[in-house]
Amino acid sequence: MPIELPSLPYPKNGLEPYLSAETLEFHHDKHHQKYVSKLNGLIKDTEFAAQSLETIITTAPIGPIFNNAAQVWNHNFYWRCLTPNGEQQPEDPLAEAIDSSFGSYDQFKAQFNQAATDLFGVGWVWLVKDGAGVVSILATKDADNPLKHGRIALLTCDVWEHAFYIDYRNDKARYMQAFWQVCNLRFAEERYRAN
Ligand SMILES: [Fe+2]
Structure with missing residues (x-):
């Protein structure tokens, strides 16, 4: 069976005005x-x-x-990881895990944004979980991902330029602000509970 392209879980304009x-x-x-x-x-x-x-x-x-x-x-x-129903706050047990690793959800977002800013070239920023249930941020270059590092992916942001260049040109920081407006924390919580 060939690998298939999944359909988007929302209409193409579903993430506007944050992603066109x-x-x-x-x-x-x-x-x-x-x-x-x-x-x-x-x-x-x-x-x-x-x-x-x-x-x-x-x-x-x-x-x-x-x-x-x-x-x-x-x-x-x-x-x-994206949803038209963004602007969410994390709920337990993921919220507890985030507070324990980063101090607060706001500090987690700030560190996640910093990891995206610091990534030289193209890649991905992830929230991952280890075998003990501890969450951390992982930045990977090119196609690299948490599966290759024995970590469970909970959330990701694509920081290849093709993810933001049409809407934000070279302004990665504005793209990161937009990302949080459409971020699907319910999906991350589901992943945290199920793995
Ligand atoms: Fe991409």
């Missing part, structure tokens, strides 16, 4: 689709063709197959 329909059209229909198509071409007739995305990511050596598989997974995950 044009951004979602390019980001999902062009960039995300390209990773899916490229991956399917690369794994055709190989041992990876019958494997899940997660297995490919954890077993493929660093290279084109890993890069495209991880970019597909990262984008599948990113779209679920």
